[in-house]
Amino acid sequence: MPLVLISGFPSSGKTTRSLQLKAFFASKIASSDDNRVSRLKVHHINDQSLGLLRQVYHTARAEKDARAEEYSAVKRVLSRDDIVIADGMNYIKGFRYQLYCEAKAVQTTSCVLRPILTVSEVHIGTPANKCREINKKLLADAENDGGYEEQDFENLIFRYEEPNGMTRWDSPLFTVLDEDETPPFDQIWEALVGSDGKAKVVRPNQATVLKPATEQNYLYELDKTTSDILAQIMAYQKDHVGEGGGEISVPGVEKPIEFPATPMTLPQLQRIRRQFITLNRQHSFTKSRIKEIFVDYLNDQFLR
Template sequence: MPLVVLCGLPGSGKSRRAEELRGALSAEERPVHVVAEAAGGRAALRAEVERRLSRRDVVIVDAGNELKSFRYELYCATKHAGTPHCLLHCSGGAPHPSAGPFETPDSRNRWDRPLFTVHGQEPLPLAEIRAALFESRPPPPNQSTRSQPLQSAGFLHQLDRVTQEVLAAVLAAQRSGAQPGELIQVAGASEGLVLSRPLGMAELSRLRRQFISYTKMHPSEENLPQLANMFLQYLSRSIQ
C-alpha cells in the first residue's frame, strides 16, 4: 500500500510523470490510483488519499504539494496506515501568480525522503522508486500519527449535521424519481451528485461514517463552509 507524492511548480510535468509512473507500476500487478488536486482543497485531497490507501494498492498524488506542512500530513497518513512512501520532485516549471510559495523538498526532512528529482525529459529512476515502495519497511507509527481527539465540538456537530442533510437530500431525490445520470442538487452546496446507480441507505450511511472518520483526523474550522461540497465529492468518487 505504498504512496508516491509528486511535487513541483506548474508546468513541471507532474501529470505526465504520474501517468508514466502509473503505467510502470501497474506492471507489478497491483492496482494503481492517481489522486489529483481538485475542488475542495487540501483537506479533500488528503481525505481521498487516506480513502485509497490499502494493503495492495499504490496511490500516486498528482498535485503541487508546495508546502512542506502538507507533505508532512501525507507522511503522517502513511505512518498511520503503516505503508512506505517516497517523494518525486518534478523540477522545472514556473510559479503561478496566484499560487503561494513553493517550499523545495529537502531529503534531510523525514517526510521528504526517499526523495527522487527528475529534470525535463530524463527517465524516471524506476528501479530506485520500486525499491523504496516495495522493498523498504514502512516507518513505525507513533503518537503523532494516531487519530487525535476532535478539538472542536462545534466542528463535529456541523460535520454530523451537514452529512445527514446531504444523505437526506440524495434519498429524497431518489424517492422523487431521480434516475442514474441525473444531477442531484443539495441546498447550500455548489457541488452536485450525479447518480451512476441507485444508492441505498445502508451504503450511504457506510460512506458517511467513512467520510466522518477521515475528516475528524484533521479538523479545521476553515473547512466548515466546504463540508457539504467535500462530502459530495467524496460520494461521487466512492460510487464510481
C-alpha cells in the first residue's frame, strides 16, 4: 500500500514522528469497517530495526551498504496491502526517487514527511544548532545509540538535500515543525489511503514496468539507440550555444525532445541514460519503440 518517506536532519525527531504515524495508522485500521482498510498492515523500517549502528556513516562504502539494506527491506514488504514507514536518513534525493519508483511500480501511493525543528534553521548545507544540541545529549548517553559522531553529524547536515514538493518523488510533502504536537494525520491518510479507503489509482510509467526481454539484440539496440539520441542532443546544443530551451525532432518519434531553459551537460545526460538503461534492461517492449519511450523519459526528467 502507501509508502511514507521520512526525511530530515539527523536528530531532528524523525523516529518520534514515525512512531506517532505508526500508532495513528494502527488505530485507524483497527477501527475501520472497510475490508480494504482493515486488512492493511503497518511496517516501520529504520536503522534500529535493521540492526544498523550509527557508525555506518563513518565511511561512504558502509553508508552505501546501509542504504541498500534499507532499500531491500522496503522493497520486500511494499505492496498494496502494506503501509511502509521508511524512517531512514533519506537525505539524498536520488535515493528518495528510487523508493518513489518502487512505490509506483506496485501501483501505490507515497508521500514525504519532513520533521524540522524551526523554519529558520532549514538551509541547505547549514548546520542546525538545535539538532546539534540534541545529538550531543544523545551521544553523551553511553547506553543510547541515538547519537551520531560529531564528524558524521556535520557531514550529514552538509550533504542533506532538502525535499522539494514541486518534484514528483517528493510530493505530497508534509512538513512538521518542532512545536507541532503531531504530524497532520488526516491529510496524510487522505493522500495515501483516501477518506473512503480508496486512494487515487497509481499507474507505473511504461519505462518502469519490468518484463522479460524477448527480442534478439535488445540490449545492443537499447544501448545504441539511447547513445545516438544523446549525440543528437549534444550536437544541437553545440549549434545553439547560449540559447535556452528549444526542441529536437527524433526521426521516427512523434513527440520532440523539449529542452529545459538551462542547457544539459554531458555528465547529466549520461546519468539519465544510465538510469533509463538500468530500468529497462529486462523490458520487453519492441526495439522499434525504444526511441519513443526514451524521448518520453528524457522529457519527464527535464521537467523535474
